[in-house]
Amino acid sequence: MKKILIIIFVSLLFGLNVYTMETLKDLQNKDKPWYKKLSIKKNPVSKYIKKRNDCKDYADRADSVYLGKQRYKTCMEN
Numbered sequence: 001m002k003k004i005l006i007i008i009f010v011s012l013l014f015g016l017n018v019y020t021m022e023t024l025k026d027l028q029n030k031d032k033p034w035y036k037k038l039s040i041k042k043n044p045v046s047k048y049i050k051k052r053n054d055c056k057d058y059a060d061r062a063d064s065v066y067l068g069k070q071r072y073k074t075c076m077e078n
Helices: 002-018 021-028 044-060 065-077
Strands: none
Touching: 044 065
16 A cells, blocks of 8 residues: 555656646746646646647548558657
């Protein structure tokens, strides 16, 4: 049980490093409420997930599985 808690703590600790300096400056702004300070738009992981979902939708419209895989691969490379 302790190992699982340690793993979760370490993953959360390293997960906080994805925010940019601009996000950290927003966190220090006292005029904004806390839920507006942690904007999802500035997180690079959310940008990757959005791109992946868009590429997946584009690949699903292909005529065959092979063409869909090619579309997905080229979309993710761009």
